Amino acid sequence: MKKKALSSDCKRFRLMLTLELAVMLPAAVLLYVNFRQLHVIKRDKNVEATIHRDFFQMLTISEKRINEKAYTMAEEVRGLFPSPDSDSDAEKKRRLDLILSNSPWLAHVFLFDVERGFLFRTQPQKMTSREEHEKLSKLFEGWFGLDGKMMLEGMHKRSRPFFCHTNQVERAGRDAFITHVFFSLPQLPKDRVVLGGLSFDPDYLKQTFFPEMLDELIARKATEEGGNRLAMMVYPVESEGGDTNKVLAASAGWSEGKPEVSRNLDEVFRGLALGIKFQGTSVEAIARRWAIQGFLTLGVLSLAMIGGLTLTYHTVNKELALARLKSDFVSNVSHELRTPLALIRLYAETLELGRIKTQEKAEGYYRIIRKESERLTALINNILDFSRIEAGAKEYDFRETDIADLVRNTLDAYRFQIEQQGFAFEQNIDSSIPPVHVDREAIARALVNLVNNALKYSADEKFLCVKLYRANGALKIEVIDRGIGITRREQSKIFEKFYRTGDPLVHNTKGSGLGLALVRHITVAHGGEVAVESTPGKGSKFTLSLPLVKATQPVASITA
Ligand code: ADP
Numbered sequence: 001m002k003k004k005a006l007s008s009d010c011k012r013f014r015l016m017l018t019l020e021l022a023v024m025l026p027a028a029v030l031l032y033v034n035f036r037q038l039h040v041i042k043r044d045k046n047v048e049a050t051i052h053r054d055f056f057q058m059l060t061i062s063e064k065r066i067n068e069k070a071y072t073m074a075e076e077v078r079g080l081f082p083s084p085d086s087d088s089d090a091e092k093k094r095r096l097d098l099i100l101s102n103s104p105w106l107a108h109v110f111l112f113d114v115e116r117g118f119l120f121r122t123q124p125q126k127m128t129s130r131e132e133h134e135k136l137s138k139l140f141e142g143w144f145g146l147d148g149k150m151m152l153e154g155m156h157k158r159s160r161p162f163f164c165h166t167n168q169v170e171r172a173g174r175d176a177f178i179t180h181v182f183f184s185l186p187q188l189p190k191d192r193v194v195l196g197g198l199s200f201d202p203d204y205l206k207q208t209f210f211p212e213m214l215d216e217l218i219a220r221k222a223t224e225e226g227g228n229r230l231a232m233m234v235y236p237v238e239s240e241g242g243d244t245n246k247v248l249a250a251s252a253g254w255s256e257g258k259p260e261v262s263r264n265l266d267e268v269f270r271g272l273a274l275g276i277k278f279q280g281t282s283v284e285a286i287a288r289r290w291a292i293q294g295f296l297t298l299g300v301l302s303l304a305m306i307g308g309l310t311l312t313y314h315t316v317n318k319e320l321a322l323a324r325l326k327s328d329f330v331s332n333v334s335h336e337l338r339t340p341l342a343l344i345r346l347y348a349e350t351l352e353l354g355r356i357k358t359q360e361k362a363e364g365y366y367r368i369i370r371k372e373s374e375r376l377t378a379l380i381n382n383i384l385d386f387s388r389i390e391a392g393a394k395e396y397d398f399r400e401t402d403i404a405d406l407v408r409n410t411l412d413a414y415r416f417q418i419e420q421q422g423f424a425f426e427q428n429i430d431s432s433i434p435p436v437h438v439d440r441e442a443i444a445r446a447l448v449n450l451v452n453n454a455l456k457y458s459a460d461e462k463f464l465c466v467k468l469y470r471a472n473g474a475l476k477i478e479v480i481d482r483g484i485g486i487t488r489r490e491q492s493k494i495f496e497k498f499y500r501t502g503d504p505l506v507h508n509t510k511g512s513g514l515g516l517a518l519v520r521h522i523t524v525a526h527g528g529e530v531a532v533e534s535t536p537g538k539g540s541k542f543t544l545s546l547p548l549v550k551a552t553q554p555v556a557s558i559t560a
Pocket of ligand 1: 449453454457481483484485486494499500501502506510511512513514515516517540
């Protein structure tokens with residue numbers, strides 16, 4: 001009994017464990033992950049915003065550095081400019097040409113003096129395009145003549161005496177971007193309208209200035225922070241960075257694609273824009289990867305929970321079915337105990353009162369009393385055996401036995417009952433089977449259970465056949481009837497404890513649902529097996545197969 005209590009405790013524990021591990025745990029993790037996901041989404045959005053803010057900052061700093069560099073270069077040239085008053089025109093030209101030859105990155109240098117005229121010098125190798133020379137010198141002379149004074153006033157108000165202007169010129173048949181820097185000359189009275197100027201060569205800007213600048217800016221950023229590698233590019237504002245053909249210059253690792261963040265340059269390089277992105281990936285792709293990872297985790301957890309729910313559903317269902325079977329068992333057993341007891345009491349009292357006159361009738365009554373008490377004994381034996389097995393206390397007494405004798409004797413005890421119930425009875429027993437090691441009582445009980453079932457579950461055709469024979473190194477006991485049969489679906493269940501089929505005849509017949517569970521336990525304990533072949537409405541054949549060699553030890557308990 002202790003063991004049984006232990007086993008139901010164990011079951012409850014198992015159920016709780018299943019519930020906790022398969023449902024509660026994934027549910028809790030799911031809740032937690034969901035909760036975290038909300039934070040992560042918020043965090044990801046913040047991270048995205050931070051990245052963009054970082055990019056903006058980087059672009060602002062970059063523009064400053066680019067301008068700084070351009071101004072420094074212009075400043076150097078400004079210092080080399082001839083003095084408008086002390087030098088002759090020829091000397092001024094010579095010095096301007098010297099500047100050009102020392103600074104190949106310049107396309108033009110020019111000096112405007114409202115009193116002494118305009119000098120516009122072009123890098124000799126760039127003179128192939130006279131058109132550019134003519135156009136620009138005319139443009140600037142006219143412009144400075146008109147606005148020169150105003151421009152100078154503006155410059156004097158600034159921290160640096162520079163004024164920048166950008167436009168397009170033609171290079172190798174294509175539009176090229178050119179920047180001009182105008183400046184006042186040092187040590188001149190404020191009212192003198194004298195302007196110096198230079199033009200950055202478009203080819204130099206495209207091939208040297210910007211690529212070097214971008215790589216330097218990225219390298220500086222990488223050493224400052226590390227992390228994902230960046231790429232930058234410069235492009236004309238009107239192309240919006242989408243047309244890779246129009247990109248003016250790009251850092252290493254740009255490959256292609258639109259910039260993540262861009263900034264229109266002001267001041268020195270107005271008309272150009274600076275773009276930035278990650279090398280080989282985008283903020284969107286990074287965010288998408290995070291989102292996919294999050295959803296995958298949620299998916300896996302949801303699946304685990306569904307699995308857990310299904311498992312719990314099955315376990316609970318199984319437990320419920322077992323509870324139902326147990327309660328059926330209790331009502332069946334009490335009914336089975338009460339009926340024979342009532343009969344025994346009734347017939348014993350009648351006999352006691354001496355009202356039975358004929359000897360024949362009295363014998364009939366005695367027979368009924370014996371039969372009913374036998375039924376009671378069989379039932380109580382079954383229940384006792386069952387509870388011993390459940391408690392793991394069932395012991396078998398294996399002895400060398402003449403199995404043919406055992407089967408014959410068991411059947412003889414039942415022959416009268418079988419025939420009285422109107423059954424055609426056949427028995428086919430092979431007497432040549434050598435002695436086997438079995439528990440006689442247990443094997444007899446198994447056989448009696450099978451025979452009883454055949455008698456109980458036969459309706460129209462009452463036929464019973466018991467065979468004992470040898471096949472494939474095993475001995476076989478077959479019990480065949482032509483009764484109600486068992487559906488294929490139920491054939492696997494009838495050996496479970498308490499299980500009874502749904503047939504109306506079964507419902508109206510007394511039974512505990514323990515018989516076949518015992519038969520299976522006994523057979524397995526003998527190292528054998530029990531099988532059923534049955535067709536509903538046609539009958540059933542139960543076959544016990546026992547090994548002819550020495551039997552094994554008994555098994556511990558009946559499994560539901
Ligand atoms: P019980 O007979 O006490 O109900 P058993 O364990 O002996 O319990 O049998 C379990 C169930 O198997 C029976 O209730 C019945 O539905 C079915 N069964 C057993 N033997 C037969 C048979 N020979 N023919 C039809 N059904 C059977």
